[in-house]
Amino acid sequence: VADGSSILLTPLQWLLASLPIIVLLVTMVVLRWSAPRVGSAAWLVAVALGIWTFGGDRTLIALATAKGLSLSLFVLTIIWTSVYLYNFVERHGGIYIIGKTVARLTRDPLTQALLVGWSFSGFTQGVTGFGVPVALVAPLMVLMGFRPIKAVAIVMVGHAWAVTFGSLGSSYYSIQLVTGIPGETIGPHMAILFAVPIIVTGFAVAHIQGGWSSVKRGTMGIIVIGLTMAFVQWGAAYCGAAQIASMLAGLVGSVTTWILSRTFLLKRPLAVDDAEVIKPVVTSTSSPMGFHLAFLPYYFLISLSIISQIPLVKTLTTGWHWGLEYPGGETTLGFMVQPVTDYARIHFVNHPAPIIIAATALTFLIYWVLQLRQRGSGMETLRATYRQTAGPTVGVTTMVMMALVMADTGMTTTLANGIAMVSGRMFPILSPYIGMLGSFITGSNTNSNVMFGALQMETAHALGIGVVTLASTQSIGGSIGSAIAPAKLLVGTSIVGLAGQEGSVMRKVLPYCVLIVLLVGIQAWLAVYIFGAR
Amino acid sequence: VTGVNLINLRRFVHGIILLALAFNFVLLYAGVTDLQNNSLAFAGLVSMVVTASLAILAY
Numbered sequence: 077v078a079d080g081s082s083i084l085l086t087p088l089q090w091l092l093a094s095l096p097i098i099v100l101l102v103t104m105v106v107l108r109w110s111a112p113r114v115g116s117a118a119w120l121v122a123v124a125l126g127i128w129t130f131g132g133d134r135t136l137i138a139l140a141t142a143k144g145l146s147l148s149l150f151v152l153t154i155i156w157t158s159v160y161l162y163n164f165v166e167r168h169g170g171i172y173i174i175g176k177t178v179a180r181l182t183r184d185p186l187t188q189a190l191l192v193g194w195s196f197s198g199f200t201q202g203v204t205g206f207g208v209p210v211a212l213v214a215p216l217m218v219l220m221g222f223r224p225i226k227a228v229a230i231v232m233v234g235h236a237w238a239v240t241f242g243s244l245g246s247s248y249y250s251i252q253l254v255t256g257i258p259g260e261t262i263g264p265h266m267a268i269l270f271a272v273p274i275i276v277t278g279f280a281v282a283h284i285q286g287g288w289s290s291v292k293r294g295t296m297g298i299i300v301i302g303l304t305m306a307f308v309q310w311g312a313a314y315c316g317a318a319q320i321a322s323m324l325a326g327l328v329g330s331v332t333t334w335i336l337s338r339t340f341l342l343k344r345p346l347a348v349d350d351a352e353v354i355k356p357v358v359t360s361t362s363s364p365m366g367f368h369l370a371f372l373p374y375y376f377l378i379s380l381s382i383i384s385q386i387p388l389v390k391t392l393t394t395g396w397h398w399g400l401e402y403p404g405g406e407t408t409l410g411f412m413v414q415p416v417t418d419y420a421r422i423h424f425v426n427h428p429a430p431i432i433i434a435a436t437a438l439t440f441l442i443y444w445v446l447q448l449r450q451r452g453s454g455m456e457t458l459r460a461t462y463r464q465t466a467g468p469t470v471g472v473t474t475m476v477m478m479a480l481v482m483a484d485t486g487m488t489t490t491l492a493n494g495i496a497m498v499s500g501r502m503f504p505i506l507s508p509y510i511g512m513l514g515s516f517i518t519g520s521n522t523n524s525n526v527m528f529g530a531l532q533m534e535t536a537h538a539l540g541i542g543v544v545t546l547a548s549t550q551s552i553g554g555s556i557g558s559a560i561a562p563a564k565l566l567v568g569t570s571i572v573g574l575a576g577q578e579g580s581v582m583r584k585v586l587p588y589c590v591l592i593v594l595l596v597g598i599q600a601w602l603a604v605y606i607f608g609a610r
Numbered sequence: 611v612t613g614v615n616l617i618n619l620r621r622f623v624h625g626i627i628l629l630a631l632a633f634n635f636v637l638l639y640a641g642v643t644d645l646q647n648n649s650l651a652f653a654g655l656v657s658m659v660v661t662a663s664l665a666i667l668a669y
Contacts, residue, residue: 138642
């Protein structure tokens with residue numbers, strides 16, 4: 077937690093504060109550097125600015141860097157375990173079976189993209205989050221015949237609507253925590269504002285899949301599915317079950333998509349040339365497993381995630397966590413960093429990594445009992461996982477370190493304050509971009525809400541406009557912004573064998589996110605200035 | 611043969627970078643939590659600058 081109220085803001089300072097992000101974007105998108113190089117360069121720039129421009133001494137920079145390493149460990153344990161689980165299932169032929177089964181549900185690429193990349197990925201975000209939807213769904217789409225870059229881009233945009241109410245509500249709780257707005261007020265309000273992003277992400281998925289022809293063909297279906305998911309999400313939030321709102325919406329959306337694929341709303345016209353239909357990629361030999369055995373680790377993953385959220389389980393496991401303590405600090409410009417305890421806390425029951433490890437161990441046991449386990453597969457999988465995750469590990473670590481140096485030296489607050497100051501009455505339009513920025517640099521909607529939630533609320537108070545709407549818009553912007561978070565991109569690219577091509581995916585995803593966030597901003601502006609929303 | 615050696619060297623350096631990150635974490639944490647031993651935090655920071663520079667060259 078940092079306090080930036082005493083920061084003196086000049087245009088030059090604002091420009092300098094944005095430099096690490098400019099370096100990150102230019103090296104990734106224009107120079108096409110790999111993530112470890114991008115992250116390292118951006119961290120070095122942030123350190124130099126932190127010391128020479130923002131008044132951080134070497135202890136404060138060391139403190140921020142150490143906190144970055146703590147936080148990256150929180151993210152990396154999820155990447156390592158999810159990639160290991162995927163490789164384990166893949167080596168037993170399970171991924172091939174899952175892909176073949178899902179592909180058989182519908183052979184139309186548009187319906188496949190909407191069903192798997194939009195609704196189902198939203199469901200997995202609702203259950204797990206933290207990059208698992210990308211790790212699970214992107215390879216499935218590759219198996220269904222989508223090109224890897226397209227598959228990752230579809231999932232990144234397709235699951236973005238489900239992030240705030242996803243991960244069993246972690247971002248939703250964080251925005252309540254920092255703004256003090258009760259859940260029964262902000263939950264349903266935010267769920268209504270989510271209707272537009274839900275529908276627009278559906279259109280974006282259709283556009284990535286097949287351009288304007290897919291958008292045209294899928295329009296009615298996307299609107300029906302999107303409204304259904306928005307209604308279910310709002311209903312759950314209204315009934316006080318916001319923590320499962322995304323999960324329920326994704327589940328109902330998946331069923332609705334499958335039903336609509338059998339009606340004129342989504343059914344592929346017979347006139348379409350069969351050459352257009354994507355053929356599933358055959359990458360594995362036959363396996364004695366059926367679909368349910370192949371999907372077993374994911375059944376375990378979903379079940380254990382739900383069990384871990386039961387209040388009794390939470391109560392019984394209070395204190396089963398690991399986190400580090402960090403002292404506070406202050407820059408010479410007066411930016412305060414408060415001391416923290418249990419920083420980047422890894423809960424041994426609620427954190428996805430232990431859940432993924434438990435799901436893998438249970439699957440290992442059942443495959444062993446059923447004599448499906450292949451000899452030596454454990455070590456082989458470990459070697460493959462190391463090869464896939466070594467680069468992303470350096471990338472994630474350096475990028476999170478950069479984010480923390482920016483946050484703890486006041487650069488992030490300077491950036492946000494500058495946006496709020498110059499925007500005036502246009503602030504509602506820029507508000508979701510602040511949320512997006514937070515997710516981009518921290519890789520998490522929750523962290524973005526913690527970082528900027530209070531700032532959004534204070535600005536809304538100062539402008540005399542709807543506090544609940546702008547707090548909601550912060551989280552919605554953060555939700556959509558997580559689609560371009562480098563940490564998540566790295567999960568997707570490393571798992572489908574695109575390590576080093578993060579820039580290509582970013583270039584594909586970024587325009588959709590910028591446009592969706594603009595629509596969210598316009599919606600917020602209309603809500604507070606035209607409709608006088610709270 | 612040179613190509614194979616180069617690939618092996620890169621893999622070796624990538625492994626070193628990962629180990630260096632872990633080592634730097636320990637050094638930095640020890641430095642920032644022990645205010646009497648400020649030089650440890652500085653050493654960790656310098657070591658991290660070297661590691662990041664190596665990562666820019668090796669990846």
